[in-house]
Amino acid sequence: MNTMTILVADDDPVIRNLFERRLKNAGYEVTVAVDGTEAARLLDATIFDVVITDLVMPGQIGGIELLKIAKEKSVDIDVIVITAHSSVDTAVDAMKKGAVDYLEKPINFDELFLRLDKIAEVKAMLKNAGDLREAMNVTELSASQTIQDLEIVNGNQRNLLDRLDAILSDPRAAEHKRIEQALRLLATR
């Protein structure tokens, strides 16, 4: 049930193809971009659940800039940055700026799949929580309406019983008159 859509931005064609193949095989919907500029354009046109981006890419838009663009587009997009083994500091910096995670090169795909599983899980729970909140609102409203409606019905019934009681126990009228009047009241109800 891997239904997440993933955008991969990396200028290295070998790594790009590797990502595309491995992620597709695992059932994800994958789109690849050759650099930050193309990735930014794709982000503008469609929505992705996850963006995986190399931190260092040629051109105007590097990994950090792409991270910023994705987060501005929607906070729901999760960004994973890829970093060279020696530059963990920049990865930590990216996480401070909103990346969910970082991967070191060479990519360990088993590790990546585990992290994607976690991301999918968090997304599912956020959806659960949103639905829970909305259901609580609607259910609470329905409960208060139900109670109010029943109160009104109950009040009307009590009122009717009181009137029947008054008619039936009226000492001034003959018994058959009282019954007739009571039946008439019930019929017009």
Add this chain to the structure above:
Amino acid sequence: MLKILSEEIKLVTKYIYDISGIYLDESKKYLLETRLNAIADEHGCVSYQDLYKKSKADATKAIERKIIDAISTNETLFFRDTGPFQLLQHKIFPELIDARASKASALKTNLKVWSAASSTGQELYSVAILLQELLGDLSKYSIKLLGTDISDAAIAQASSGKFNKFEIERGLSRDKLTKYFTPSGQTWKINDLTRSMVKFQKFNLMQPFTGLGKFDVVLCRNVAIYFTLEDRKKLFNKIADILEPDGYLLIGSTESLTGICPRFIPKRHLRSIFYQLH
């Protein structure tokens, strides 16, 4: 996030009503924005009116399906409210089995249950689990458990029988969890026997109920609360038509049929209410 304009709210809520019967008023602006924003984005819409037009023009109905998935509230849990399930276990199923079994002792006893807005399946799986606990050996019974919902995504999850940690922790005891589910990665999967007892399919409750057949028990819980009074009346009338004469209807614990369908009379057992036909 794409903002919805006040003149678009009417258009979009009317559209949602037309395709699903779900009635949203002006106060649900936030809901429209938070739930439709991603779809609008995905289809490159510049406004919600644009989304509306694209969805109407889409012959594949893919956008319409996404809108329904997004707008429907699929909140549910296993054994929700407890009471109705105790009622099923201690009164409804035993009585039905007595009534059905006496008719033809050589044949299998038939039981037909419909979860009319089954969402992600917890309600119907709870019934399937309960029947196994109650009956033990199922070979003497012919059990038909049907779950329907308007949301494709909900039906897909129900059919997969997979639930996440959050879903599994709500309403299921430890021993039921270990007895009826197996862990698979981050999720838990219902066992094959329980899965084979149930069937899920897409169905819009606003449609006529033709071809569904008759049912001994109908669970129509926490869905009519999203409909107008008029539509609730029609819905419960249609349910009355497809319920066996001695069948049972269960509704949500915050709901009432007073003033909605006089064909049903409320009855009380073990602190829970159920409905039967006059």
